[in-house]
Amino acid sequence: MKTKRIIFYILFSIILFSCENKKVEIKKLSPNEYKTTIKKGKQKKMIHFWASYCQPCIEEFPELIEYCNNEKILLINISSDKSDSKMQENMEKIMLRLKIKNSYIINFNSLYPNGTKNVNLQEDFCKKAGIKNWGNPYYILVDEKGNTIKESSELKKIKN
Template sequence: MKDLVKGECIMKRIIGFILITTLMFGLMGCTGKEEVDSSVDENPLANKSFASFETKDLKGNEVTEEIFKDKKLTIVNIWGTFCSPCIEEMPELQKIYDNYKDQGVNVVGIISDISLKNSTDEADNIVSKTEVKYTNLLCDKNLNDLTDNFSYVPVTLFVDSEGKILEIFVPGRATYTNLSNIIDDILKGDN
């Protein structure tokens, strides 16, 4: 009987350790921030241009930096499959995509933890579950170089038609209201 009780205690400790470890790794890199004032942090990519890249989206289509060319503004959201705030904001980004596409605004996701060599099953499931229709890119070397500028996800950048990254950005989870206010200011020329 003592061995059974001792075994149960050990098993509970092992399970507790596994749960805590899983939680810690699940949150690494993920800010957990809700909405963050973009003036809190400085955008390390402000006024830089996207380097040329050639990657694929989740549907297997080839995508290059030309994705920015035909839009006045592209919202670029860097996210990870392990990050719950990233996934929670995806419906907000879809609403932005739906409501601003006729004004020359696009939304593009960059999946920070999936490269061209990885399985896309997890990202496909997330995109399907959140009913996201905007383009989501797999990381190539140049996109990895870009995402490595941030020690957290999600991050939302604003990119003009020439691929220039604007100074304003949203570190942490974005909301529809936050993003629409920024977009309206940019489209009016206030940023």
């Protein structure tokens, strides 16, 4: 009986641990929260706009993660998928597959408090956040104070 209990606890621990590792963290982000986020901390940050339906975004993720790790740059992913929708569910699946631990998603309700049917989520978010250019993928390298160093839709231009 004691052996069965031990085996049960071991299996339970393995299952619990494997489930924990498969979680991703997705936080909703408003334009005002974005402005605060890029100024936090004392290191360079890479702001990465992406979407689960954007093939170049998905293809460049491994290279982007490696670059940020090697250069000790904090990677801040912001998805233009619609929050609280099937798009967010698809985003979570892609994050799990690519082993992306966290991403922000544009907070639809804070951007459109009265609701709307005609939206350009990323464009509206960027305009309110004071970002001049955008796209998927789009990269903005900022210094420790949140000032833009470089920005481009091409990762290779950021890296050079």
